[in-house]
Amino acid sequence: xxxxxxxxxxGWAIAVHGGAGVDPELPPERQEQAKQVLRRCLQLGSxxxxxxxxxxxxxxxxxxxxxxxxxxxxxxxxxxxIMDGPRRRCGAVSGLTTxxxxxxxxxxxxxxxxxxxxxxxxxxxxxxxxxVEVVENDYFITEExxxxxxxxxxxxxxxxxxxxxxxxxCSKAAAAAAAEDGGGLQMMNGLPLSVxxxxxxxxxxxxxQGRCAAxxxxxxxxxxxxxxxxxxxxxxAGTYACGAxxxxxxxxxxxxxxxxxxxxxxxxxxYKGLSLQEAVDFVIKExxxxxxxxxxxxxxxxxxxxxxxxxxxFRGCASSDGFLDVGIWN
Amino acid sequence: xxxxxxxxxxxxxxPLSLPPERREPREAGLRHCLDIGVAxxxxxxxxxxxxxxxxxxxxxxxxxxxxxxxxxxxxxxxxxxxxIMDGATMDCGAVSGLTTxxxxxxxxxxxxxxxxxxxxxxxxxxxxxxxxxxxxxxxSHFITPENVERLKQAKEAKAxxxxxxxxxxxxxxxxxxxxxSSGGTVGCVxxxxLGGLAAxxxxxxxxxxxxxRxxxxxxxxAGTYANSFxxxSATGIGxxxxxxxxxxxxxxxxxFRGLSLKEAAAFVVERGPKRTTGLVAVxxxxxxxxxxNTIGMFRACATQDGYSEVSIWN
Numbered sequence: 206x207x208x209x210x211x212x213x214x215x216g217w218a219i220a221v222h223g224g225a226g227v228d229p230e231l232p233p234e235r236q237e238q239a240k241q242v243l244r245r246c247l248q249l250g251s252x253x254x255x256x257x258x259x260x261x262x263x264x265x266x267x268x269x270x271x272x273x274x275x276x277x278x279x280x281x282x283x284x285x286x287i288m289d290g291p292r293r294r295c296g297a298v299s300g301l302t303t304x305x306x307x308x309x310x311x312x313x314x315x316x317x318x319x320x321x322x323x324x325x326x327x328x329x330x331x332x333x334x335x336x337v338e339v340v341e342n343d344y345f346i347t348e349e350x351x352x353x354x355x356x357x358x359x360x361x362x363x364x365x366x367x368x369x370x371x372x373x374x375c376s377k378a379a380a381a382a383a384a385e386d387g388g389g390l391q392m393m394n395g396l397p398l399s400v401x402x403x404x405x406x407x408x409x410x411x412x413x414q415g416r417c418a419a420x421x422x423x424x425x426x427x428x429x430x431x432x433x434x435x436x437x438x439x440x441x442a443g444t445y446a447c448g449a450x451x452x453x454x455x456x457x458x459x460x461x462x463x464x465x466x467x468x469x470x471x472x473x474x475x476y477k478g479l480s481l482q483e484a485v486d487f488v489i490k491e492x493x494x495x496x497x498x499x500x501x502x503x504x505x506x507x508x509x510x511x512x513x514x515x516x517x518x519f520r521g522c523a524s525s526d527g528f529l530d531v532g533i534w535n
Numbered sequence: 536x537x538x539x540x541x542x543x544x545x546x547x548x549x550p551l552s553l554p555p556e557r558r559e560p561r562e563a564g565l566r567h568c569l570d571i572g573v574a575x576x577x578x579x580x581x582x583x584x585x586x587x588x589x590x591x592x593x594x595x596x597x598x599x600x601x602x603x604x605x606x607x608x609x610x611x612x613x614x615x616x617x618x619i620m621d622g623a624t625m626d627c628g629a630v631s632g633l634t635t636x637x638x639x640x641x642x643x644x645x646x647x648x649x650x651x652x653x654x655x656x657x658x659x660x661x662x663x664x665x666x667x668x669x670x671x672x673x674x675s676h677f678i679t680p681e682n683v684e685r686l687k688q689a690k691e692a693k694a695x696x697x698x699x700x701x702x703x704x705x706x707x708x709x710x711x712x713x714x715x716s717s718g719g720t721v722g723c724v725x726x727x728x729l730g731g732l733a734a735x736x737x738x739x740x741x742x743x744x745x746x747x748r749x750x751x752x753x754x755x756x757a758g759t760y761a762n763s764f765x766x767x768s769a770t771g772i773g774x775x776x777x778x779x780x781x782x783x784x785x786x787x788x789x790x791f792r793g794l795s796l797k798e799a800a801a802f803v804v805e806r807g808p809k810r811t812t813g814l815v816a817v818x819x820x821x822x823x824x825x826x827x828n829t830i831g832m833f834r835a836c837a838t839q840d841g842y843s844e845v846s847i848w849n
Contacts, residue, residue, distance in 0.1 A: 293778040299749075300657060320748045321774045325632060325657040327747015432659015433652045434631075441756040441780040459653045463625045465756040468780045469787070476791035 216507040216525035217254040219410045221246045225456040225499030227517030227533055236533055243521035243531040250410065251523045260410040260418035260451070261289045270305055272347045273424020275354045276431045281345040283424050284438040285311045286322075290417035290446035290505070297438040300325035303339040304332045308422045311438070313337065322438065345424070357428040405437055407444070407453030411503040413525070417451035419444045419467070426458060436461035441468035449474045450481055452502040456515060460496020464488070470502055481508040489514050537728040537839025538576045539821040542568055542589055544599045544833030545719035546770045546813025549847055551830070557598075558847070564596040565835040565845045572723060573837050582731035583621055583644065586723045586766075590617070590640040590735040593721035599833075600719025602638060603677050605739020607686040608746050613677040615739050616753040617643045622732030622761035622819075629753035632657035635671040636664045640737045643753075645669065654753060682742075689743040719833075720752060722759070722768025726817040728839060734759050734766035734782070741773065751776035756783035764789045765796055767816040771829060775811035779803070785816055800824035 221243055253262065273281045285307035286297035296315025299322075304310050313335050314323050323331050332339060405423035421444045423437040435458030436443035443454045445467030452467035461467075469492055473484035481504040489500070489512035499513025501520055509522045521531035544561055572589040580588075594602025594617075605613045616631040617639035628647025631654070633639050642664050646655050655663055664671060720738035736759045738752045750773025751758035758769045760782030767782035776782075781803055788799040796818035804812050804826040813827030815834060823836045830848070837843035 295778055297749075300747075318745065319774075320745060321777050322749040322754075323745060323747045324749055325747055327745055330746065430650065430652060430655060430659055430663065432655045432657055432663070434629075434654040434656050439654075439754055439756075440777050441754070441783060445780075459651070462653050462755050463620075463627055465760075465780070465783045468756055468783055472780075472784065472787040472791065476787055 215413060215415055217411060217413045218503045218507050218509040218522065218524040219247060219250040219254060219408065220501035220503060220509050220511060220520065220522040221250070222405075222407045222453060222455055222499065222501045222511070223519030224405045225513050225518040226497060226515045227519065229516050239519050239533065240531045243519060244529075246408070247521045247523045247529060247531070250408065251529075254410065254412055254525070257413065260412040260416045261287075270307060270345050270424070272350060273345050274427040274429070275346065275350050275424075276433075277358070277428050278431050279346070279351070279354060280342055280431065281424055282431065283307045283345070283422070284434060285420070285422035286438040286440060286444040287311045287315060287420040288418065288440060288444050288446040288451070289315070290419075290448055290451055293447050295321050295440050295444075297322040297440060297444075298324065298328045299434050299438045300432070301328055301332070302342045303329060305338040305340050305344075308420050310335070310337055311420075321440070324434070350427075353427055405455040407455060407501060409446075409451040409453050409501050409503045411451065411505060411507055415505045415507070417446045417448070417503060417505055419446040419451035419453045421453045421455070435459075436466075441465045443467060445471055447471050447475075448505055450484075450502055450504045452500055454498055454500040455518065456498025456513070457496045460493055461498050464492040464496065466492060466498065466500060470500070474504070482510045485510045485512045488512070537821045538726060539728075539817040539823050539836070539838045540569070540572045540576060540585065540589075540723065540725040541815035541817055541823050541825055541836035542572065542593070542721070542723040542834065543768065543770055543813065543815045543825070544593065544721050546827045546829045546832035548810060548829060549831035549833070551848060553847075560598045561833050562845055562847070564593065564598055565833055568592045568596070568723075569835040569837055569843065569845065572725065573843075576725065576727065582725055582727045582733040583619065585725045586733045586735035587619060587640055587644055589723040590721060590737050591638045593723070594638050594640060594737050597679050598719075599721045600739045601721040601737040604679050604682065604719070605677050606719070606742040607678065607682050608740075608748070609690075609743050610746050611683075611686060612746070613674060613739055614746065614748075615639045615677070615737070616749065617735070617737035618753045618755065618759040619643045619647060619735040620733065620755065620759055620761040620766070622734070622763055622766050623730060625762055627653055627755050627759075629654040629755065629759075630656065630660045631749050631753050632747070633660060633664070634674050635661060637670040637672050637676070640735050642667075642669055643735075653755070656749070677739075685742050720758070720770040722770060722815060724761070724766035724768050724815050724817045726766065726819055726821055728821055730763070730819060732761050732763070732766040732817065732819055734761040734768050736768040736770075750774070751781070756780050758782060760786060762786050763819060765816050765818045767800075767814055769812060769814040770832065771813050771827075772811040775808050779807045779812065781807065781812060781814060785814070789818070796822040797824045801826045804828050
C-alpha cells in the first residue's frame with residue numbers, strides 16, 4: 206500500500222442470521238429450505254458489496270414479516286432496528302401491524318425523522334406519511350403460526366400463568382416444570398422448542414471501506430403479551446454498530462436485553478482490545494447466564510464471527526476472499 | 536463505603552438567569568425526594584424500593600418532566616416512559632407510551648416482577664396496568680399549564696424541545712436541529728453498601744415529540760442501567776444517549792478499563808456531543824458521580840458519611 210491520502214480498500218464481509226434456538230427434530234427439508242434462503246440472502250448482499258455498495262445500503266430482502274410470531278391476541282406486532290457504524294446513527298420501530306418491511310421503516314426513522322425510535326400508532330402514522338407499503342395485519346398471519354400459537358397457549362397453561370408472580374425467571378420455572386413433566390423437553394423463552402418461532406432475522410455488513418452496519422427484524426415472541434417489546438429494536442441489545450464492529454442478536458429477548466449483548470461485543474473490543482471473535486466468545490459465554498441466544502458480527506477490519514449457546518442458529522457468512530458458508534448447528 | 540443515593544430532575548441548558556419561581560419549586564422537590572430516599576436507606580428498605588419511591592415522588596412533583604408535569608407530544612398528549620433495573624440480579628422492567636398510569640416507574644417494576652417480559656409499551660402496557668390494579672387517572676391529570684405553553688412555543692419555533700423555555704440550537708446527527716433546553720427527566724440511583732444497587736428513570740420525553748417516539752429512558756443500557764459495578768440514570772437528548780449507550784458504558788469502562796466511577800462517568804459524558812448528556816451514578820462501594828455536559832442539571836445526592844448536596848449548576 207502506498208502512503209498519502211489513500212483509502213485502504215479492505216475486504217468486505219457479510220453475515221446473516223435467521224434466528225437462534227432450533228428444534229433438533231427440525232425435518233431435513235425444512236433445514237435445507239432455510240439454508241437456501243440464507244444462501245440467497247448472502248448472494249444478494251455480496252453482489253451489492255462487490256459492486257462497491259455501502260454497508261448501510263446492503264440489506265438482502267427479508268420477509269420476516271410474513272410468518273411472524275403471533276401475540277396472545279393472535280395478531281402480529283413487528284419490530285426492527287438498524288444502525289450505521291461510522292456515525293452511530295440509528296433507527297428503530299416497534300408495534301408495527303401493517304408495514305410490509307419493518308426494517309425499511311426503521312431506516313426512514315433514522316434518515317427522515319428527528320428521532321431514533323418510533324412505536325405503535327405513532328410509527329404506523331409515520332409509515333403512512335412516508336408512503337411505505339402497508340398491508341392488512343392478516344397478511345402476516347400463516348396457518349402454521351396460528352397452529353403454533355395454539356400449542357404455545359397450551360404449553361403456557363401447563364407451565365406458567367402470567368397473572369401469578371414468578372419466583373424465578375421464566376426459563377427456570379419452565380425448565381423445572383418440563384423436567385417434572387418427563388424431562389428432555391428443550392425450552393426457550395418458556396416455550397418448548399418445537400413451538401418456538403425462530404424468525405428473527407439479522408444482517409451485519411462491513412464494506413470495502415471498513416464501514417459497518419447492522420440490522421435486526423422480528424415478529425417477537427410467540428404468544429407474547431400485546432405491547433411486549435423485545436431486544437430486536439433496542440440499540441445495544443439486539444443491534445449495534447460503531448467503527449469497530451456491527452452486531453445482530455437473536456434468541457431470548459429478555460436475556461439479550463439485560464445482557465446488552467450487541468453493545469458488549471463492541472465495548473470489549475473498544476475498551477479491552479479483544480478481537481472480534483474473542484469478544485463474541487466472551488459475551489456468549491459470560492453474559493448470558495441461563496439465557497439462550499446467538500449473534501453474528503463483523504469488524505471494521507473485515508472479520509466475521511458468530512456464536513450461540515443454544516441448540517442451533519440459522520446463519521451464513523460470506524467475505525470478499527470468496528468464503529461462503531451457511532449452517533444451523535455447531 | 537456505605538450507602539449512597541443520587542437523583543436528578545433533568546439536564547439541559549438551564550439558564551443561570553432562571554427566575555426564582557421556576558428554580559425554587561424544583562430545588563424543593565429535589566430536597567424533598569432526597570430526604571425520603573435517605574430515610575428509606577437508613578430504614579434498611581430494599582434498594583429497589585428506595586429508587587422506586589424516590590422516582591414516584593419525582594413523578595408526582597409537577598415541576599419535573601415525568602408523571603404529572605410531563606411535556607406534551609406534538610398532538611398535545613402525554614406519553615410517559617420509565618425503567619427500573621436491579622444491579623445484583625440485572626432484572627429490569629420498562630414501559631413506554633403510558634397515558635393514564637399515575638406512576639410509570641411502578642408499572643415498570645410490576646412488568647419486571649410479574650411478567651416474563653422486560654418491556655411493555657402503549658396499549659398493551661396500559662391494559663396490563665389496569666389488570667394489575669395500578670392507579671390511573673384521566674390523561675388531563677398529567678397536563679400542566681406550563682407544558683401547554685411550552686408546546687405552543689416549540690411549535691412556533693417549529694422545533695422539538697427537551698423541556699425548557701430558553702431555546703438554543705443543538706444539532707444532532709439523527710435529523711434536523713433539536714431545540715435543546717432543560718431536560719426534566721427524573722431518575723434515582725442508590726447503593727446500600729452491601730452490594731445492592733438499583734437505578735430508576737422516568738420521563739415524558741421531548742416537547743413536541745412525534746406520537747410514538749421512544750427516548751433513552753426505557754432503553755436498557757442507554758438511559759438506565761445497573762449491574763454489580765454501578766447504577767446509572769441518564770438525562771438529556773434521548774437520541775444521543777441511545778447512540779452513546781451511556782448508562783451501560785459507565786459500567787463497562789469501570790469493568791474493562793478499571794476506572795473509578797467518577798472517572799468512568801466523566802469519560803462517558805465528555806465523549807458525547809456537547810450539551811446532550813447528564814447522568815447520576817453510584818458505585819457498589821458508595822461513590823457518587825453527577826457529571827453533565829449541558830449548562831446545568833437539577834440534581835441531589837447524599838452518602839452515609841453525612842455528605843449531601845442539592846444543585847443545578849457547578
